[in-house]
Amino acid sequence: MGTSPIYIGGLDRSGKTTLRAFLHSHPNIAIPAVGSNMWTYFYNQYGNLENPENFERCLGDLLKYKHVIFLKPDPDRIRKEFWQGPPTYAHLFSLFLIHFAMNEGKPRWGVQTGLIERYADQIVKAYPGVKFIHMLRDPRDRYAGSLELWPDGKLRAGGSVSRWYYTTYLARRNMRKYPDSYTVVRFEDLIREPENTLKDICEFIGEEYSPEMLTMPGATEHRNKLIRRSKIKNDISPLSDEFIGIYKRIVPKEEVIFIQLFIGRLMQSYGYELENYHFSIREKLQYLVTTFPSNLIRMLFWSGQEVLQQTLPGKFGRKPDPKRVVKPKYSKKKELEKKA
Secondary structure: OOOOOEEEEEOOOOOHHHHHHHHHOOOOEEOOOOOOOHHHHHOOOOOOOOOHHHHHHHHHHHOOEHHHHOOOOOHHHHHHHHOOOOOOHHHHHHHHHHHHHHHOOOOEEEEEOOOHHHHHHHHHHHOOOOEEEEEEOOHHHHHHHHHHHOOOOOOHHHHHHHHHHHHHHHHHHHHHHOOOOEEEEEHHHHHHOHHHHHHHHHHHHOOOOOHHHHHOOOOHHHHHHHHHHOOOOOOOOOOOHHHOOOHHHHOOHHHHHHHHHHHHHHHHHOOOOOOOOOOOHHHHHHHHHHHHHHHHHHHHHHHHHHHHHHHOHHHHOOOOOHHHEOOOOOOHHHHHHHHO
16 A cells, blocks of 8 residues: 555646546545645745745635635644644645545545646655656547637637647656656546556556446546436446547537647657548638637747746746635724724
8 A cells, every 4th residue: 555645637628537536436545526736826936934924825825725625624733733844835735635635534645736747846856655647638639628618718729739738748758757656647548448547557556456446436426427428328437438539529620630730740649540631722721811820829828828937936826716715704893993
């Protein structure tokens, strides 16, 4: 049985939540149903946490974030235990998840976070023996999934291409640098061969495979959601091939062509076959005048934004969606006291 933490990374709509449902159903592993995103939104944004004021500002903002509130943290316990260890962001973030696992009655904690692979260097250094499972999905299907969830998304195929190129760059880089700590799992393999894929994952993380994982007893809500979406009923796993190839009915062919133009060879290296489409003269003109330049700009915009956020987190760091931040309740009494 392993004791080191488990990080599930990769892009949104790539199967992280589904893998989490399988792993949380293991008797030794506790992974919360929502991504805590602490590294994404809070890492290095408050200065050195050796300064008590910086620590309190960081902790205060963490305790307002709904994904952290979901973990049911004990602020006093966290304050006490934080100063008993290294005063670092990694130590602070881990306390929330260690306590969550203890409350679940399990010895090992994990977390799912989109693009957590950005922080592989810091995480490997902070948590000896940590295991990364990087989920990867056909970029056309991943984009189709994002369109279903965010039909008004502004970055369209261009942003999707940049994100997929970036996550696969990090996958290759981290696999070379940390071969014992890092593995890549294709969403399609999890769908088509769930038992064999889970056995391989359990071997990688140092846990004995538990057959009950296949039915997701620790994540019934997610299991039921998958079953409701599927027309094919499976008595063992709630997954089906219906989740593969959805781009064919959702993504316009000009956007599929744009995706394949920029990352087609990379897709093929991961086993994704390319589509052959033919344009009419009118379609080709529209592609060259509209689809190509607009998505190229979106590609460059996302990449530039990522550079700024990673290199200058104190100034350009990512912030949680305001809808996921609990606002302090307005107190008329306190306002009157302040004016007095």
